[in-house]
Amino acid sequence: MREAERLLAWYDANARVLPWRAPPGAPPPEPYRVWLSEIMLQQTVAATVKPYFRRFTELWPDVHALAAAEREDVLRQWAGLGYYARARNLHACAKAVAEEHGGRFPDTVEGLRALPGIGAYTAGAIAAIAFGRPVAAVDGNVERVVSRLRAIEAPLPAAKAEIARAAQAMVPEARPGDFAQAMMDLGATICAPKAPRCLLCPLSGLCEGSARGLAASLPRKAPKAAKPERRGAVFAHFREEDGALLVVTRPEKGLLGGMIGLPGPEWAPNPPDEATLAAAAPAPGPWRRAEASARHIFTHFSLTLDVLWAAGPAAPGARYLPTAEALAAAPTAMRKAIRIALAAKAD
DNA sequence: AAAACGTGGAG
DNA sequence: TCTCCAAGTTT
Known part of the structure; x- marks a missing residue:
């Protein structure tokens, strides 16, 4: 729990201000906004998402509005963001929530996971951030932070399960949503992929990877295939x-x-x-x-x-x-x- | 389980 | 110019 406390204290002082986010300690944003932002953020950096998030929430302020939209309009507004299956699933998910869940997002990982476009990470993120469930949201940032913190040397993707277990073990009962976002902010700003700024890291004293001089080389990854x-x-x-x-x-x-x-x-x-x-x-x-x-x-x-x-x-x-x-x-x-x-x- | 699936910013 | 890769999911 010491890790989580340090991280949350760091987050209280250093949280990034983002349009889909509540300030540290504040009540969570609406599930619709958490969900929309999480789908847009899949494999996409926050700066790229911002204008799209603003536009979508202006056009479709809630899940009913989005469910009622023409699919062609949704795809048109998504143009340029990439991974277009996300937009197709986004619309399908809005319809499912509107028509099969009375307009309310499920508040459990299992319920969320059953919706189109919501996988293990996104289900965890929504459950923690929007509903305060004490679950981990394991994305690329968290994999990097955890693999360094615990000096996990097995390469990805084989190490995913081990990393996920270690991540879940860190989740505090209090403020799990802030914890999830703190892990991601740490990964995005301090525990960076190439040049980790360990001197600024609130967890450096607890980090086995840093202690062993391995941080910058973790997580290990399988080599990728050449591009034809x-x-x-x-x-x-x-x-x-x-x-x-x-x-x-x-x-x-x-x-x-x-x-x-x-x-x-x-x-x-x-x-x-x-x-x-x-x-x-x-x-x-x-x-x-x-x-x-x-x-x-x-x-x-x-x-x-x-x-x-x-x-x-x-x-x-x-x-x-x-x-x-x-x-x-x-x-x-x-x-x-x-x-x-x-x-x-x-x- | 490996491959398909976008794009743009950083170094 | 080039490589890496980012808040992953689906099949």
């Missing part, structure tokens, strides 16, 4: 009357699922040949090739997208969006391609 290259092409078709851009909705599942994009052949190790290109063109052309290509790095592969553009009469049955709207609703990879098409057309 993929090539593709997209067609930017501008409707001649008004310059609106032809867009398609990407397949429901998979990469950028449900988001809008520019049409084009499937991405492959090699650039598409002429026949493949011709078969994928959404309108007659003639197509001009932009000088620049769009380059985008995804989690598990790198992509180079050639950009072909043309202006002409509307293709029958196609959807056209004003370019500003297309840009706003598109995921980043597609935004890059659209910008290149716009620049080429302006020349």
Whole structure:
């Protein structure tokens, strides 16, 4: 318990001020806001989340409002944040809470865990922060802090269970929500991945990793696979009357699922040949090739997208969006391609 | 159980 | 320019 007390004392003086957070010791924020922020924060730094959180809470102040929203609007507002399955699950979860739970989030780890998009970490975080349950919320920060504190040398992900047990053993009965956030703040600001600032750490005297000079090298991780290259092409078709851009909705599942994009052949190790290109063109052309290509790095592969553009009469049955709207609703990879098409057309 | 799934900031 | 990787979940 000594660890938790030190950490909470540090948190009382050093807690980051964040829009989804209550000050140390204050009553917790609404579960809806805790949940929304936790989903957005998955694999995403706080600074990136802030404007999205503000926008979502303005548009949809509670779970009923979000449940009643059009899914397309939710995805559009999420555009740019990445991991779009989160947005699809967010909407599904809002509907489940509104329709099956009377608009109230479950207040237990098990109940939360059953909702779409809520895994072990997020269930723990909501249970602790919104409902005061004495449970650990083990994210990347906590794995780092705990593996250093206990000098756990087994590599991730094998060490996950051991780390989770050690984390749970640290959770205090009082202020478990503040404790969870304190662990994350410590990991984000002091117990940093590369250069831990042990001199400023409230737990340094209790830290076995620091004592043994191991802190900066923990947690150990299995080496990651190399990133393959993929090539593709997209067609930017501008409707001649008004310059609106032809867009398609990407397949429901998979990469950028449900988001809008520019049409084009499937991405492959090699650039598409002429026949493949011709078969994928959404309108007659003639197509001009932009000088620049769009380059985008995804989690598990790198992509180079050639950009072909043309202006002409509307293709029958196609959807056209004003370019500003297309840009706003598109995921980043597609935004890059659209910008290149716009620049080429302006020349 | 390993792989799929985004993006941008830091060093 | 390049590597690392951040408040993970799903299949």
